[in-house]
Amino acid sequence: MYDIVLRNGRLIDPETRLDVIGDVAINGSAIVAVGRVEGTGHKEIDATGLVIAPGFIDIHAHGQSLAADRMQAFDGVTTTLEFEIGSLPVGHWYEQQTKTTRLLNYGISVSWVAARIAVMTGQDINHAPLTLMGRSIRDRRWVDDVATDTQVSAITAMMEQGLREGGIGIGIPNAYLPGAGVKEVSQICSLAARYDVPTYTHISFSSNIDPRSSVEAYTRLIGYAGSTGARMHICHFNSTSLMDIERCAELVRNAQAQGLRITVEAYPYGTASTVIGAPFFADPAFPQRTGQGYDALQRLDNGQHMTSREDVLRASAEKADNLVLWHFLDVESNQRHRDLLDISVLYPGGIIASDAMPWTMPDGSTYMGDAWPLPDEAVAHPRSSGTFTRFLRVYMNERKAVSLIDAMAKCSWLPATIIECAAPTMRRKGRLQVGCDADICVFDADTISDRAEFTAMNRPAVGVKYLLVNGQPVIEAGELAANASTGQPVRGCYRA
Amino acid sequence: MTALTPPAGARMGAVPVIVIGGFLGAGKTTFINRIINSFPTRKLSAVVNDFGAIDIDADLINLGREQVIPLRNGCICCSLQGDMLSTIRYLLDQPVRPDGIIIECSGVSQIGDVKTALLDAVFWKEAALDSVICVADGQDILEDPAYFAQSLRAEQFRDGDFIILSKMDQMSPEQRQSVRERVLAQGKRAEFVLDNTAVQQMENLLFSFSFDYAATPGRSRGLRASDAVPVQPFASLAWESDRPIAFDIFQQVIGAHAPTLLRAKGILYASHAPETPAVFQMVGNRVTVGAGHDPEAGTHRSRIVFIGYEGQIDLRTLRTDMDRCVAE
Known part of the structure; x- marks a missing residue:
């Protein structure tokens, strides 16, 4: 007798390329059988006509709250990780999460921002990542100044402590720290290399003109990968490459071909593209x-x-x-613009990640309540509600630009492979295999769709019929089912 | 055709947003108040930076308290979009929707970040970036030879579509000229002196609701601004076509005429997407093109108003060149 048996769905495991009709049996928080399951379950779920796939893993999610978890659950996400900015002290961040209800698995990276704020300005860093950046802007030295050698030592020491406390790699949001020097960043990358953990970079510049072009920033990032040996993950490749995406993608491909450990994420929303002249x-x-x-x-x-x-x-x-600067904001009706977005979203081996924003109230505070549906006045970006489902609707269903199994790879298995060097437990996620965690997304591949838009950001996506996190139902028959903490921490585990 | 003069708060596509930046003490609040006083029939809302401590700027702005919204986390969070999204959503959700939104950037924040946040396609359809204005202290420019050596100042200048020079009233004509020349050397040509006439002069450049592109095809005439008297020293051309526009030629035409244009706005139907209205907006040398709403849906009529300085803008050639954009 199993705890749960999912019956007669289309089983997808991107790692083994499994794609068959069958069943999945779950005991506790683990998958114990995949294929044809003979015994019965205490709970039997009929998945006829539905896809049974690993739950999606979002490595760029700023929400980190019950409200954000709920909205992302309907987007198919079972593990939601804040890696671009991160936090310090890492132990404290994980402790805070246990005091709230978290439906999805969660995790944090080590925050370079927080280390700089603490060392260079002495301000209190005990805030959620984005709030911390806003609150600390009164004393801008952490943004604008080059750190002294002594400060760099103190910054890297704080960050190393963060890795020891379980931070999953290091966030390098370089664009928000334009004053930081290359020597400092190279020290941080060397730290990451020594611990063999990824870094997550928001590149230092986004522009199509030199100096300080996106190409310059990617070339720097590739340089860090080569000179320090660090694993460099590029955040939102779509939004920071602008009109130079073709060239940027070529540079990254060349760097990867030479064995440098560089990875790429994108979200399927158009951003402003600025181009001069041509x-x-x-x-x-x-x-x-x-x-x-x-x-x-x-x-x-x-x-x-x-x-x-x-x-x-x-x-x-x-x-x-x-020269005239042209901003183009029209992905829907402009083929050329769409082609450019495709380069980042469909980048071979690239993953989908949301850059989901926290849910913010009119007074600027982060919504930490438990109302469902979310209050109308709680606002985020539509990608906080619909990144993965939008990718599936547009790229898999409408445009047939990606197959189901390849789409699943970009949403679950590939994200897991990027971070499992730092968090070995991720080897049990992003896979529909015996012994793996029962983080499972059961969805209707034909109807799956985002629904959030500017005037209705709190509209959950549709199509996810069942979502299991550690074997616990979070969504059942298309409705929110969980009110207790079904999510577990994902932590780094190091051998320095 | 009747002119577009909607009542205050009427839903007319995206609400225009003006971003105002500049250093502390440069005169941003003064300028904002002048704008507000210049559009007495319009409902304007102001978003100001508030670093949590004292809400000074909000108290100094001549609007009802409910129309002045402090941005709690300052501009770094604008760049992360969180505050900006929630603030603008809040303003748009009011029972009477504002006709225009003014966002004041704190003296230390980078206008570029706010601009980037506002250029998100999700924002654009509801709250469209209109113009970016940098207010600068003319006295400082005059006295500080290294004024533009400071990167933040240089960036604020670069990001401004229009530059407003304050504290020029005590200067000799030679000093004023010297300040102007330094501004021009930064590649800025549309500069105004912040005095009693400045905002009047700018009224037709601020806020796209001042525009009226209802016009007879092919005939040039003076701009009609719905809130202000027209209109020296500007000249304008209202151009329209029932046939779609070849966008690549259009881009060349705009590029060629850019040095003489201060503003342009309109609805375009491009030959590569003849069924889809695109909203075209040019402020200074910055053009934005995005999917938008055509109040005359179904007509598929491209129409643009161009504005430039009298004596600089070549209306006849501009019209001829625009006619050449019409796809055969």
């Missing part, structure tokens, strides 16, 4: 279709057409500031 909508077929097209274009380019306005032209040619 036509963005250029259509190669245009001259054939219109009969005027490039003649007109050329004349504009070389100035012949413009003789009536020599002043204008001269100004345009001589002054760099006359």
Whole structure:
């Protein structure tokens, strides 16, 4: 007799490429049988017509609260990890979580931000990661200043203690610490390399123009990987590469091909793309279709057409500031823009991660209550509610750009492989295998969809029919089922 | 065609957002108050930075308390979007939706971060970044030879679509000229002096609700601003077409005319997506194009208003060039 048996679903295990119709049996918090299960369960769940897959693992989730867990549960997530910013002291952060209800498995990285704030300004760092950054901005030295050698030693010592307390790698949100020097970052990467844990980087610059271009920032990141041996994970590859994504992806692929341990995540939401000058909508077929097209274009380019306005032209040619910055915000209807987003979302071996924001109330506080549905005035970004389901709806169902099993790999197994060097228990997650944790997402592959939008951010996604976290139902028959802590901490475990 | 003059609070697509930055003491609050006084018939809301301690700026702004919202966590969280999202959502959820939102960046925060946060596609359809204004202390620019050597100042200047110079009233004409030249050398051409006439001059540049693109096809005429009297020293062109626009040529035309344009706004139907209205907005040298709402849905009529300085903007050539954007 098993605790739970999921019956007759489409079993997907991305690691072994299992894709068959069958059953899953669960005892306690573990999967004990996969395939054709003979015995019965105390609870039998009919998964006919549904996919049974490992629960999704989100390694970039700032929410970290009951409200955030609930919204992400409907997005198929069973493990939600705050790695981009992280926290210190790590032990204290885990202790705080045990005082609240957490439905999903949770974990934290070591916070470089917190170490800098503590060492360089002496401010209290005992806040949630994003709140800490906001609260500490009165004394900006941690943002703007280059740390002295003594300060770097103190910063890395604090961070090393964080690793010893179970922090899962190191958050390097370099964009928010523009004053930090390369020497300091290289020390942090060496620390990560010594402990063989990943770093999670929000690259230092996002721009398509040198100096301080995205390409410069990725080249630096690749340099850290090569010179220190650190594992460098790139946060939201989509939003920080802008119009240079093709080139950035090429650079990262080359670095990976040389054996550097670099990984990539993206979320499937369009972000503003800024481009200078060059036509963005250029259509190669245009001259054939219109009969005027490039003649007109050329004349504009070389100035012949413009003789009536020599002043204008001269100004345009001589002054760099006359270049026009174009922001494009239209993924839906613009093929070229969509192609660029695809490069990061479909990057081979790349994972999906949400960058989910905390749920914030009108007074700016983080919502820590337990109302369900979430109060209307609680606000986050729609990706806090629908990143994974949006990926499945758009990329798997509507555009057929990714198969079910490859989609599952990007949502669960590949994220687990990125962090299992630091947190060996992750080898039991992201897999639908005997002995693995019963973190399972059962969903209707045809109807799965995000529903959150700006005016209704608290709309849960649809399509996830059952969600099990450590063998405990969090969603049953499409409804929220859990009110107790079903989530467990994921911790780092090191051999320095 | 009638002019678009919706009543205060009416739902007309995205609410325009103005971001105002500049150093502490540069005159941001003064400037914000002047804007507010210049649009007496509009409901404006202001978002100010509040670092938790004393809510000084909020008290100094001439709006009802409920229309001035402190941003609790300062601008670093704008860059992480949390505060910004919740604040703007809160303002848009009010029984009477604001006609415009002014966001004041604290003296130490980077305008660029706020700009990036507002350029999220999710924001755009509801609250669209309109213009970014940097208020700078003219006296400081005059006296401090290293003024632009400070990276934060240089960045604030770079991020501003328009520069407002304050504290110029005590200067000699030569000193004013010297300040202007230093500003121009930073690549900024649309600079205004913060005095009694400055905001009047800028009214047509601030807030896209001042625009009216109802116009006869192909005919140029003066801009009609719904809140302010027109309109020296500006000239404008209202252009429209029932046929879709070849976007690549359009980009070239805008690029070529950019040095003479201060603002442009309109709805575009591009030949690569002739059924989808795109909202086009140009402020200074910054253009934003995104999916948007066409109040005349179904007509598929592209229409744009261009504004530039009288004597600089070449209306005739601009119209000819725009006509060349129409796909055959």
